[in-house]
Amino acid sequence: MRSLGFGSYNARWRLHSKIASTVLRGFASPNKPTTEKIIMMEAEKLTEYFLENTHTPFDPHEEIFLAVGSVVYQICCGMDKDCRNDKGYLNLIKNTKMMQEFAGAGNPIDVMPWLRYVIPSKATRFVEILQTLMVSTDAIMKEHIETFDEKNLRDVADGLIFAEKKYCRNPTKNQEITKSDIFSTLQDFLGAGFDTSSSTLEWIILYLGHYQHIQEKIQKEIDSVIGTRSVSLDDIESYRLQKATILETQRISPVVPIGIPHATSKDTVLRNYRINRGTVVLCNFYGTTRDSKVWKDPEIFKPERFLNDLGFINSSLENELLTFGAGRRRCPGDFIAKMELFLFLVNIFQKCKIKLISEANFEGIFGLTYSPRSYTIKVFERWKVVSLFVVGFFSRLTTVDN
Numbered sequence: 001m002r003s004l005g006f007g008s009y010n011a012r013w014r015l016h017s018k019i020a021s022t023v024l025r026g027f028a029s030p031n032k033p034t035t036e037k038i039i040m041m042e043a044e045k046l047t048e049y050f051l052e053n054t055h056t057p058f059d060p061h062e063e064i065f066l067a068v069g070s071v072v073y074q075i076c077c078g079m080d081k082d083c084r085n086d087k088g089y090l091n092l093i094k095n096t097k098m099m100q101e102f103a104g105a106g107n108p109i110d111v112m113p114w115l116r117y118v119i120p121s122k123a124t125r126f127v128e129i130l131q132t133l134m135v136s137t138d139a140i141m142k143e144h145i146e147t148f149d150e151k152n153l154r155d156v157a158d159g160l161i162f163a164e165k166k167y168c169r170n171p172t173k174n175q176e177i178t179k180s181d182i183f184s185t186l187q188d189f190l191g192a193g194f195d196t197s198s199s200t201l202e203w204i205i206l207y208l209g210h211y212q213h214i215q216e217k218i219q220k221e222i223d224s225v226i227g228t229r230s231v232s233l234d235d236i237e238s239y240r241l242q243k244a245t246i247l248e249t250q251r252i253s254p255v256v257p258i259g260i261p262h263a264t265s266k267d268t269v270l271r272n273y274r275i276n277r278g279t280v281v282l283c284n285f286y287g288t289t290r291d292s293k294v295w296k297d298p299e300i301f302k303p304e305r306f307l308n309d310l311g312f313i314n315s316s317l318e319n320e321l322l323t324f325g326a327g328r329r330r331c332p333g334d335f336i337a338k339m340e341l342f343l344f345l346v347n348i349f350q351k352c353k354i355k356l357i358s359e360a361n362f363e364g365i366f367g368l369t370y371s372p373r374s375y376t377i378k379v380f381e382r383w384k385v386v387s388l389f390v391v392g393f394f395s396r397l398t399t400v401d402n
């Protein structure tokens with residue numbers, strides 16, 4: 001099995017990448033009403049959870065992870081599934097968390113590979129967790145194969161079975177891609193699509209919970225664009241400050257600070273550095289977000305930096321951000337993440353006012369992704385706050401009149 005994310009660059013990988021993107025876009029394109037429906041359903045469930053817990057401060061981590069992860073899970077292996085009661089989903093969440101904890105603890109073997117002979121458990125544990133994750137995705141593929149109907153493709157897993165039939169059973173189309181390569185794409189998507197988007201949303205809520213004045217401006221923007229009606233993807237272009245806030249969060253707290261290890265496919269020279277063929281190369285995305293030649297006061301959270309004088313997004317500055325990587329290995333799921341972040345954000349802040357209760361700590365934890373430390377928020381129902389204010393204002397008026 002050769003995964004997409006860690007596979008070597010060659011003709012087989014190019015075909016794998018094409019199949020993966022085509023299948024993902026086939027089931028999750030922004031033009032598909034089902035994608036918007038799934039995201040909205042999960043965004044509403046999360047907002048509902050927030051509103052049910054206005055009486056006491058809480059840590060939103062668990063619920064955000066469940067809701068955001070569920071979107072990718074449904075697109076990949078079960079539209080309209082009630083994920084919170086789905087054994088496969090809960091198992092996957094448990095295993096992803098295990099991997100997150102293992103990676104978060106740091107593994108000295110990554111930098112001193114010979115240590116695997118001294119502390120073998122550090123290597124075997126990693127392989128064990130990977131195998132557990134593989135068992136989960138194999139079970140999903142098996143279930144899909146048993147119920148596969150070529151005329152009714154349900155989700156990404158079905159799309160991969162279809163692609164396997166097309167490419168692996170047709171010698172003119174096959175370029176050494178195997179069934180297990182194609183099926184492993186499901187693991188790529190589930191592995192890369194959960195933690196990244198949910199950690200980004202956690203960061204956004206942390207920043208907006210702390211910077212109340214920015215949250216209020218975003219709510220003004222929401223009120224003026226949609227008022228109390230439901231948000232839709234058609235509104236996306238009307239939100240500038242909100243988009244700027246997402247971009248600024250991705251800049252200041254990049255959830256993928258260091259890229260996936262890749263290797264040079266031939267000898268090359270980069271800025272006078274000679275790099276031999278086969279050298280492992282990692283992109284320091286975090287470093288690019290702190291370059292003071294590009295970003296004024298890079299340590300300060302300032303969404304307005306992404307807006308030009310007319311209030312539009314400054315696209316040349318946006319292009320400096322490498323949140324989703326660059327070039328051939330750029331993230332194929334970026335469009336899903338963008339839709340998710342937009343719809344979740346508008347939904348939550350349209351209805352909730354959120355205050356950070358715990359101390360503001362913007363130093364994250366390095367694990368599978370760079371995620372915020374646990375924090376506590378208090379949620380207020382916005383329309384209740386507004387109506388209480390209006391009632392209070394009028395009762396004061398009557399008191400003054402009397």
Ligand code: HEM
Nearest residue numbers: 004005188192193196197256259260324325329331333337
């Ligand atoms: C905010 C959310 C996300 C962020 C910040 C993010 C970021 C990234 C980055 C930086 C890379 C390139 C890493 C490298 O090669 O060095 C990448 C690769 C990848 N991402 Fe994402 N991603 C996100 C969401 C998603 C989603 C939702 C999916 C799928 C459903 C996904 C699937 C993948 C896959 C399969 C790769 C490997 C691509 C390849 O090597 O060709 N990602 N992502």
